[in-house]
Amino acid sequence: MPNYDYKCEKCDHVFEVFQSMNDPKLTDCPQEGCDGQVKRLLGTGSGIIFKGSGFYETDYRSDSYKAGEKKASESSSPKPEKKESKPAKSSD
């Protein structure tokens, strides 16, 4: 029987449950006094894999991005806010 890890979103209680694949997922925290919802964690022990923290940054600072950024800053001139003066009640 496979075992699943669950984590309570409210109290962060993590627990393991042995259940068959046909069993419904648990939704309620087993902790006494806690009515939090539990989420089934994927896999056991591996957790969520964050690929290289620098990945996003590198991508963000690619040449094409820089070029785009430059263009954008050049073309963006301060726009004066148009305040349309709405005529209030015409008291005529």
Ligand SMILES: [Zn+2]
């Ligand atoms: Zn809980």
